[in-house]
Every structure is written in structure tokens, then in C-alpha cells.
Amino acid sequence: MSEMSKIVRTVSNMLFPFIVLFGIYVIAHGHLTPGGGFQGGAVVASGCAMILVAYGSGWVFGKIKEKRLSAFESLGAVMFIGVALLGLAFSGVFFGNFLAGSNLLFGVTPAVGSTLADINTGGVLPLMNFAVGIKVIAGLFVIVLVMAYASSVKEWK
Amino acid sequence: MSFRNMVAVILLSLLAVFFIFSVLLIHPFGAPNQTQMDDHMIEHTQDETGTNNGVTSIVFDYRGFDTLGEATILFTAVAGVMMIFRRAKK
Amino acid sequence: MILNFPFIAVVAMVFIGLFAVLFKRNLIKMVIGISIIESGVNLFLITLGYREGGVAPIYTGLPAGTTYPEGMVMPVPQALTLTSIVIGVAVLALMLSLTMHIYRHYGTLDVRKIRRLKE
Numbered sequence: 001m002s003e004m005s006k007i008v009r010t011v012s013n014m015l016f017p018f019i020v021l022f023g024i025y026v027i028a029h030g031h032l033t034p035g036g037g038f039q040g041g042a043v044v045a046s047g048c049a050m051i052l053v054a055y056g057s058g059w060v061f062g063k064i065k066e067k068r069l070s071a072f073e074s075l076g077a078v079m080f081i082g083v084a085l086l087g088l089a090f091s092g093v094f095f096g097n098f099l100a101g102s103n104l105l106f107g108v109t110p111a112v113g114s115t116l117a118d119i120n121t122g123g124v125l126p127l128m129n130f131a132v133g134i135k136v137i138a139g140l141f142v143i144v145l146v147m148a149y150a151s152s153v154k155e156w157k
Numbered sequence: 158m159s160f161r162n163m164v165a166v167i168l169l170s171l172l173a174v175f176f177i178f179s180v181l182l183i184h185p186f187g188a189p190n191q192t193q194m195d196d197h198m199i200e201h202t203q204d205e206t207g208t209n210n211g212v213t214s215i216v217f218d219y220r221g222f223d224t225l226g227e228a229t230i231l232f233t234a235v236a237g238v239m240m241i242f243r244r245a246k247k
Numbered sequence: 248m249i250l251n252f253p254f255i256a257v258v259a260m261v262f263i264g265l266f267a268v269l270f271k272r273n274l275i276k277m278v279i280g281i282s283i284i285e286s287g288v289n290l291f292l293i294t295l296g297y298r299e300g301g302v303a304p305i306y307t308g309l310p311a312g313t314t315y316p317e318g319m320v321m322p323v324p325q326a327l328t329l330t331s332i333v334i335g336v337a338v339l340a341l342m343l344s345l346t347m348h349i350y351r352h353y354g355t356l357d358v359r360k361i362r363r364l365k366e
Contacts, residue, residue, distance in 0.1 A: 160254060162270070165269055165270075167260070169265065169266075169269075173258070173262060176261075177255070177258060177260045177261075179257055180254040180255060180257075183251065183254060185250050185251065186250055186251050186252070186253055186294065186297065187250075187297055187298065188298070188299065188326070189295065189296060189297075189298065189321060189363045190270050192316070192321065194323065195296075195321045195322065195323055198322065198323070199304055199315055199319055199322065200315060200316060201271075201283045202306075203306065207323035209305060209306040209307045210305050210307075210339075211304035211305060211322040212304065212320075212325050212326055212329075215322055215323060215326040216329060220326060221328075221366075223262075223330055224327075224330075224365060226330075227330045227333050228319040228332070229335050230333065230334055231333065231337060233335035233337070233343060234338075234340050237341050237344070238335070238340055238341065238344050241344045241345065241348055242344065
């Protein structure tokens with residue numbers, strides 16, 4: 001794909017930080033408001049797809065190798081399974097919630113009923129939200145990048 | 158129309174009649190039947206899990222094993238796409 | 248009969264998708280038909296758990312005066328729909344990559360001409 005005109009490139013430059021910030025907000029507050037890992041990851045991946053369309057796939061493929069993005073996705077998967085195995089080590093069951101109720105990192109229990117949002121609650125859930133969010137961002141961006149670059153090369157042998 | 162197309166249209170209309178009959182026999186829209194598991198999950202979300210969001214606590218804590226399988230599916234899709242568009246090194 | 252209207256909409260979506268898979272000749276139109284069937288199944292899963300006059304099962308900022316298990320919508324079908332949407336995305340990505348590969352090899356997208364193994 002070739003790049004688009006200067007107006008399109010300037011407007012997507014200005015919009016890209018706000019989209020990424022909103023996506024990270026949806027991922028980080030997954031245990032208080034509607035959202036979570038998968039939804040926030042889809043928002044950030046669509047922002048990255050907007051940059052890919054505005055700048056052309058040849059330029060973006062020259063800057064970001066696909067092997068590094070694939071390693072980034074594997075890092076998210078390893079973090080997810082690592083948190084689950086820590087639950088097995090500390091409380092006896094696979095995926096056990098060992099941080100809820102204790103006074104470690106995320107361990108405050110909210111009051112019963114309609115409460116205000118306290119980000120210190122949640123147990124092991126915010127860590128899992130971040131792991132799944134990283135995995136979805138890297139996975140969707142790699143799929144769109146490889147398919148866009150493969151459709152513009154004439155002789156793919 | 159050819160013979161194959163007519164047989165396909167007749168079978169599809171039989172399937173449509175069967176589907177519409179079975180859809181009218183489901184519970185009326187707005188009054189579901191079995192609610193024991195959902196009542197327990199709504200009432201005990203804040204003591205056992207420690208979050209305010211009921212859906213996230215089900216996806217990551219009460220049924221976390223399904224989320225592990227879904228992460229595997231995302232990984233398999235990325236591996237399949239990268240394998241199809243692989244270039245031979247010169 | 249007018250009360251079960253979302254379920255009849257699900258049956259209509261599944262049959263539009265089946266019509267596109269069986270009676271069209273272009274490969275891209277068949278892929279779009281499969282995606283319409285998956286959207287119909289997701290809609291069916293969500294509308295199974297609706298309670299009349301209920302709110303979302305989230306405790307942050309509840310409207311005043313809602314009773315807990317009877318005034319909230321069932322949360323388990325929503326969790327199953329999240330997994331189903333991600334499975335639909337993965338299957339769509341693999342189908343489109345295979346379609347691009349077929350077009351590069353055969354030169355056409357007509358299903359009736361892609362029948363023999365071509366060297």
C-alpha cells in the first residue's frame with residue numbers, strides 16, 4: 001500500500017495518543033467499570049491499524065519487524081500463565097486468587113452494596129487484565145500488518 | 158433452475174419451519190428459568206473475589222480456564238497467519 | 248408471538264448466512280456469509296440472559312433502590328459471548344489468508360473453476 005496525503009497523515013498523528021490513552025484506561029479499570037483486557041486491547045489495535053493505513057505498509061514494515069512483535073505477544077501469554085501458577089503455589093488451586101483479602105498489592109475488600117470505585121481492590125485480576133491486553137494488542141497488530149504487506153508485494157515466492 | 162438448486166431450496170425451507178417452531182417454545186423473552194448459579198455469583202462477587210464488576214470476575218476468576226483456552230486460540234491464529242505468508246530466505 | 252422477536256431475528260440472520268454460503272459463487276461472499284452466521288449466534292447467546300427491567304451486574308454507581316439477584320441481568324451468557332467473539336475473529340483471519348493464497352495461485356475467485364490441482 002502507498003501512503004496517503006499530508007492532511008490524513010497529520011490528523012492521524014494528532015489522534016493516535018488519545019486513542020492509546022483511552023485504550024489503556026479501559027484495560028486498567030477492568031475490575032471497576034465495564035471493559036477489561038479484550039475490549040481495551042481491541043481499541044488500541046484499531047488505533048494502530050489507523051496508523052498503518054495512513055502511512056503505508058512498506059514504511060511501517062521497515063520500522064517494525066514482525067519477529068519482535070511476536071515475541072511481545074509471547075511475553076503476554078507467559079505472564080498470564082505465570083500468575084496462574086503463582087496461584088497454584090500459594091493457595092493450592094490453579095487460578096487461585098491469593099491477593100484478595102490480604103494486605104499485599106491489590107488486597108482491599110470493598111463494602112457490600114453500591115460503593116465508590118477504589119482501584120486498590122481486585123486481587124489478582126488487574127495483573128491478568130494487563131497480560132491479556134498486551135497479548136491482544138500484539139496479536140491483532142501482527143495479523144493486520146502481515147496481511148497488508150503481503151498484498152502489496154507483486155512476486156511472493 | 159437446476160435440479161441441485163431445487164433440492165437445496167426445499168431442504169432449506171423444511172429447516173426454516175423446524176427452526177421457527179422450536180424458537181416459539183423457548184421461554185418468553187425477559188423471564189429466564191434457571192438462575193441458581195447466577196444468583197450465587199451476583200451475591201458473592203464482592204466477598205470472594207474483591208471486585209465490583211460481575212462479568213470480569215466470572216471471566217477471570219470463576220471460569221478462568223475458558224480464558225486460558227481463548228488465549229491459546231489467539232496464539233494459534235497468529236501462528237497460522239505467519240506460517241502462510243512466510244518468505245523463503247535468499 | 249411478537250414477544251419472542253429477538254429469537255426470530257436470530258433465525259433470519261442464520262438463514263441469510265446459509266443462503267450466502269450455498270448459492271453464491273464468489274469466495275469472498277461465502278466468507279461474509281460465515282461471518283453473518285457467527286454474529287447471529289452471538290446475538291442469541293446475549294438475549295438468552297435478559298431480565299425485564301434489569302440493570303448491568305456492576306456495583307459501581309448502582310441506581311438507588313435495586314435489589315441484588317432479581318434486579319440484575321444474568322452475567323454468565325455475557326462471559327460466554329466474549330469468548331465466542333474472539334473465536335470468530337481468529338477464524339475470519341485464517342479464512343481470509345487462505346483466500347488470498349488461493350487467488351495468488353489460481354488467478355480467479357470463482358468456485359466452479361477451482362476444482363483441479365494445478366501445478
